[in-house]
Amino acid sequence: MVATLQLQMNQNLFLRDPQETDLGRKIIRQSVIMIDQIGFEGFTFKKLAKEISSTEASVYRYFENKHKLLVYLIAWYWNWLEYKIDYNTNNIDDPFKKLDIALKLLTEKKKKDPLFPDIDEEALSRIVISESDKTYLTKQVDEDNQVGLFRGFKSLCKKVADIIKEINPEFNYPHALVSTVLQAANQQIFYSMHLPSLTELNAKQKKLDEQNFEFLRTIVIKAIT
Template identity: 60%
Template sequence: MIAKLQIQLNSALYLRDPQSSDLGQKIIQESIFLIDEMGFESFTFKKLSSKISSTEASIYRYFENKHRLLVYLISWYWSYVEYRINFETNNISDPKEKLKIAIRLISGKLKNDPNFPGVDEGALQQIVINESDKTYLTKNVDEINKEGVFTGYKSLCETIASFMKEINSQFPYPISLSSTCLEAAHQQIFFAQHLPRLSDVNKDGDIYEQNYQYLLTLIFNSLKQ
């Protein structure tokens, strides 16, 4: 199971690069299915080892604990989204169009990408919706931040903010607006699915399209465009 392309991630996220071996890629593939199916709280390396017909010890050679594995998966997702944004805006000069493409990619429903056959992007997106806050809402967030494990998320935030600054160089809060929208991109979907009174996104319609329209309104009104 060799991916045609690879997303380069900070080495602090793992003990051994899971993209470097068949077992590592199987760990990533099956952990996505299990976490999506049972939730992060119920997920264990013991259950994963049974799923991949291996041992817990073999998984610990790649990740020191399940939280670090979750951080890896979420980091892969955001780095992948940035890759898609860079690819799809490469030949576009209009910053408004670039920003609209970025908003579409952070808010829309992802389809599986044949360039990365070892990752189910749809299932991983649902993990981001349900579990991503757990990567940084932890007591030792300052410590793990120093290791650079959130570099991919920060880079994506800065990329989107750069489009905002192209549109309105005088706007004083591009990073804040960018990070707010990244959080809203999955939070509003979660609310629509589970806590509908907290969102105007209606699960009886296309929640991803509604989410996209909401973020368009929020961002461009803020930029006064």
């Protein structure tokens, strides 16, 4: 018997908490699978409702629109990552070690986490790579930010930036560097798979995640020391 956890999600991310009902959990589980497969543009509430034997209108009771659902999923992912970093850097003092652990967790190939049986983290991590920028690259970014929809990403950014400040309190750009690196971690994987002339990381070679780790670690360490 394994315990399961629930990540605390901001109330403004949903109309009705999808973690509290059967239908809600189905919406989350199936939307991760479908957005991964057909992409966010191709994904609709109608298609989703069909797959889970419900109706479009019922899905709308949980999420205002499909954009908000995406924001929810991406926020869940960042919360999950931050939880893992907290868990794995607990009791570690050396900030260099903490940085390495954070970068390792950030870049490692994700696999299903039994603590959260409703979410396929492998599929979700692919969604983060392809779709996460779309959560804030909109005209409503300021409203969405105001009600805290991007707290997950900002909190993670602060966490890693704080490690960097421990290593070098003189460095002028801890947050800028970390936000750049968090983005680059996903971008470089996307490039290596689809636009390979933009990166030396090679998706055809083994251990793409480790290549990514080495690249990002080089950038960060050189920048701050």
